[in-house]
Amino acid sequence: MKHIIPYGKQHITQGDIDSVVEALQADYLTQGPRILEFESNFAKYVGATYAVAVSNGTAALHLNALALGVEPGQKVITTPITFAASANCVRYCGGEVVFGDIDPDTYLLDSNSVRKILENDPNGNYVGIIPVDFAGRAVDLEVYRKLADEFGLWIIEDSCHSPGGYFVDSKGVRQHCGNGNFADLAIFSFHPVKHIASGEGGMITTNSEELYNKLLALRTHGIVKNDELYTNDPSFASASKDVDTYPAWYMEMQELGYNYRITDFQAALGNSQLKRADEGIEKRRAIATRYYNAFKSEKFIKSQSGVIEGHAYHLYVIEVDDRLGLYNYLREHGVFAQIHYIPCHLMPYYRNLGHKEGDYPKSEEYYRNCISLPMYPTLNEDEQEFVIGKIKEFYVS
Numbered sequence: 001m002k003h004i005i006p007y008g009k010q011h012i013t014q015g016d017i018d019s020v021v022e023a024l025q026a027d028y029l030t031q032g033p034r035i036l037e038f039e040s041n042f043a044k045y046v047g048a049t050y051a052v053a054v055s056n057g058t059a060a061l062h063l064n065a066l067a068l069g070v071e072p073g074q075k076v077i078t079t080p081i082t083f084a085a086s087a088n089c090v091r092y093c094g095g096e097v098v099f100g101d102i103d104p105d106t107y108l109l110d111s112n113s114v115r116k117i118l119e120n121d122p123n124g125n126y127v128g129i130i131p132v133d134f135a136g137r138a139v140d141l142e143v144y145r146k147l148a149d150e151f152g153l154w155i156i157e158d159s160c161h162s163p164g165g166y167f168v169d170s171k172g173v174r175q176h177c178g179n180g181n182f183a184d185l186a187i188f189s190f191h192p193v194k195h196i197a198s199g200e201g202g203m204i205t206t207n208s209e210e211l212y213n214k215l216l217a218l219r220t221h222g223i224v225k226n227d228e229l230y231t232n233d234p235s236f237a238s239a240s241k242d243v244d245t246y247p248a249w250y251m252e253m254q255e256l257g258y259n260y261r262i263t264d265f266q267a268a269l270g271n272s273q274l275k276r277a278d279e280g281i282e283k284r285r286a287i288a289t290r291y292y293n294a295f296k297s298e299k300f301i302k303s304q305s306g307v308i309e310g311h312a313y314h315l316y317v318i319e320v321d322d323r324l325g326l327y328n329y330l331r332e333h334g335v336f337a338q339i340h341y342i343p344c345h346l347m348p349y350y351r352n353l354g355h356k357e358g359d360y361p362k363s364e365e366y367y368r369n370c371i372s373l374p375m376y377p378t379l380n381e382d383e384q385e386f387v388i389g390k391i392k393e394f395y396v397s
């Protein structure tokens with residue numbers, strides 16, 4: 001059988017398996033102590049005050065849009081070069097998605113393009129921005145916070161690609177993705193191709209106690225269990241006259257929420273993986289360095305940045321001529337490179353909402369050339385040399 005090299009892959013150790021087995025043998029399958037442990041460890045890892053574990057990254061985005069109160073008619077700006085979920089969360093709440101274009105050097109949402117949108121449409125009912133730490137490169141949120149404050153907007157940082165990544169702020173301080181110092185909320189995914197796998201899973205981080213409490217309720221049907229927050233009175237709650245305390249069974253559903261919980265055994269896997277997160281980034285950065293050195297003087301590469309400080313390297317993207325030819329050639333040899341992303345505004349769903357080709361030329365140009373090379377911690381040197389060799393072979397012969 002041909003040796004297959006995918007673009008991304010989870011890394012499960014015996015320690016991970018033992019953690020999950022232990023969770024399966026414990027008292028709770030869901031809502032157990034490992035979820036709280038995962039939340040607290042993850043918050044510490046990214047440097048945020050609060051973390052809320054959820055069933056996946058898309059649920060995290062949906063809860064964020066709900067907690068921030070996105071409503072029909074309101075507009076939110078994001079990048080076309082992302083997984084569609086970054087934009088879809090706005091649509092779940094009936095809001096309108098407006099795209100900015102990317103910076104062709106960083107592939108990230110260009111803050112100048114966002115500023116232009118806001119200045120050209122002063123009565124546009126814009127409420128927020130969703131920048132994405134695409135490929136693992138951290139967005140400069142200091143710049144975005146200034147912009148958001150100027151226009152009265154919130155920020156959701158989509159950090160699915162960048163747990164452990166950071167940017168360096170204007171004072172020279174490392175600002176880790178999801179630390180909540182600039183964005184109101186940040187989200188992560190624990191899908192197997194991401195840095196930390198829990199099967200399906202996601203996390204929200206924030207420094208706002210108010211948003212944190214809203215998220216906890218929305219994650220579980222809008223139910224609160226706290227004597228101080230109840231609106232029905234104790235005699236109704238206890239179905240007994242002249243009682244002024246709430247019985248132990250009592251709870252209230254106070255708003256329309258969902259079931260977006262994660263299970264305890266998924267949290268066990270997440271916790272176990274989180275312990276190796278920094279090790280994984282080091283391996284990813286070593287792979288990025290090897291790719292960079294292999295290709296830096298090759299003419300067939302249109303664009304490739306050096307190895308960047310704070311980049312978590314979820315993806316290693318290069319831009320090339322004859323991308324289709326290269327993609328097919330690699331596939332023939334068992335190397336399953338991938339394209340990230342088909343611009344979101346040109347997905348049929350978004351075209352049907354009025355977005356069209358030519359709207360975001362830099363994103364569309366990027367899409368014509370981009371290809372993500374295999375990048376995951378267990379990709380060994382021989383495999384990586386095989387990938388590099390096949391790419392050179394394609395362009396040279």
Ligand SMILES: *Cc1c(COP(=O)(O)O)cnc(C)c1O
Binds near residue numbers: 059158160190201
């Ligand atoms: C993976 C991903 C998501 C969605 O996460 P799921 O856990 O798959 O729902 C959202 N945004 C980005 C940028 C992603 O890469």
